[in-house]
Every structure is written in C-alpha cells, then in structure tokens.
Amino acid sequence: MLGNGMIQGLLVTARNLLRSYFDPECLTTIQYPEERRTLPENSRCFPFLVYDGTPDNLRCVACKICEQECPPQCIYIEVERDAKTGKPVRRPRVFDIDYSVCMQCQICAEVCPFDAIKMDQIYELSGTDRFGGMLMNKGALLKSNEYYHQMHPTEANEVDARLSQSKKKASPPAAKPAAAPITLQSAPPPRPTPSAPPSPSVPPTPPVPPKSDV
Numbered sequence: 232m233l234g235n236g237m238i239q240g241l242l243v244t245a246r247n248l249l250r251s252y253f254d255p256e257c258l259t260t261i262q263y264p265e266e267r268r269t270l271p272e273n274s275r276c277f278p279f280l281v282y283d284g285t286p287d288n289l290r291c292v293a294c295k296i297c298e299q300e301c302p303p304q305c306i307y308i309e310v311e312r313d314a315k316t317g318k319p320v321r322r323p324r325v326f327d328i329d330y331s332v333c334m335q336c337q338i339c340a341e342v343c344p345f346d347a348i349k350m351d352q353i354y355e356l357s358g359t360d361r362f363g364g365m366l367m368n369k370g371a372l373l374k375s376n377e378y379y380h381q382m383h384p385t386e387a388n389e390v391d392a393r394l395s396q397s398k399k400k401a402s403p404p405a406a407k408p409a410a411a412p413i414t415l416q417s418a419p420p421p422r423p424t425p426s427a428p429p430s431p432s433v434p435p436t437p438p439v440p441p442k443s444d445v
C-alpha cells in the first residue's frame with residue numbers, strides 16, 4: 232500500500248517518544264552543555280604529545296615519521312640542536328600541529344615507534360581566530376602519561392607494559408659474579424680410595440671316587 236513504510240516509521244517514532252517518559256534508555260538527547268555524555272574509551276579527537284613525569288621528559292625523539300605520514304601535512308617539527316656542538320639531539324625544538332587542518336585520522340599515533348603521540352578526547356575547541364587559534368605548539372600539545380591513562384586506560388596500560396618490556400631488553404644484562412678461587416680450605420675433601428673387593432670364595436673341589444677294576 233502506498234505510504235505503508237511512512238506510517239510504520241511514524242509509529243516507531245511515536246512509540247519511542249512515549250517510552251522515553253518512562254525508560255531513560257529511550258532518551259536520545261541530553262541538555263548539553265549542562266549535561267555531558269561519558270565518551271567511549273576509544274573515541275578520539277586531536278593528537279597530543281605524551282611525557283613521563285615532567286614535561287622535559289617527553290617521549291618524542293623528533294624522528295619526523297608522523298610528520299611524513301600525516302595525510303594533510305598538518306604536523307611541523309624542527310629538531311633541537313646542542314648549543315655547543317650544533318649536533319641534533321633526540322627531542323623536538325618545535326612541534327606544531329594545525330588542528331584546523333587535522334582530520335583526526337590517528338595515523339600519526341599509529342606510526343609513532345615511541346608511543347609519543349596519542350589521540351585526545353577534547354572536542355570543545357571552537358574560537359574566534361580562524362587562522363592561528365587552532366595552531367597548537369609543543370607547549371599546548373604536551374600532556375602527561377597520567378592524563379593519557381584517564382583518556383584511554385586500557386590502551387595506556389598496554390603501552391606502559393610494552394615500554395617497560397623494551398627498556399628491560401635495552402638495558403645491559405647484569406654482570407655475573409666472578410667464580411671464587413678454589414683454596415685448600417674450600418677444596419672438597421679427597422675421596423677415600425676404594426678398597427679392593429673381596430675375592431670370590433672358590434668352592435671346594437669334590438673328592439674324585441676311585442676307579443673300580445672290572
């Protein structure tokens with residue numbers, strides 16, 4: 232019948248509307264921003280840089296893999312250099328991400344070999360500066376490992392276990408204690424010389440009977 236599907240759809244809507252007065256599961260809207268939903272653990276927004284302990288101890292080593300792999304090329308990194316020698320050191324001097332270009336694809340987090348860049352869940356980032364307001368520098372991107380645990384506890388625990396495992400592998404094995412020299416006192420006592428086994432007793436020869444003449 233013409234319009235049958237439309238009537239069925241309206242009935243479903245009406246049923247859900249009436250049930251929403253009694254069943255909270257049927258409430259599909261909330262009073263945002265006063266009310267907020269708890270985001271699923273795997274939800275993601277923009278990337279941030281993880282540090283352990285203090286912000287000086289960031290995990291990023293400025294390898295630039297994420298910069299090369301980012302599809303819209305919104306990551307910009309400059310390597311820090313030693314002030315005396317001018318040689319590059321394993322940390323970024325500049326680390327910028329343009330959130331206005333980022334498409335939240337998570338590729339940067341996937342390709343980072345050091346688990347240094349992860350995805351945040353903050354989405355309320357609107358501002359009035361349409362050009363520079365969304366350009367995040369290193370200071371704005373740095374967040375602690377504890378923050379990462381709050382965002383993605385399961386994933387962060389896996390990363391911690393993996394990192395501690397790789398640290399153990401990288402650390403040199405403990406030196407074996409030198410073998411103690413053998414002294415007379417510590418030398419084992421000499422073994423007693425085994426005495427010769429007793430010779431087996433020979434059974435007495437039976438007497439030969441005298442031959443009788445036939």
Ligand code: SF4
Nearest residue numbers: 291292294295297343
């Ligand atoms: S975030 Fe990771 S992939 Fe990107 S430069 Fe730092 S260590 Fe390399």
Ligand code: SF4
Nearest residue numbers: 301333334336337339
């Ligand atoms: S989430 Fe995707 S688009 Fe955004 S910085 Fe990472 S790789 Fe680039």
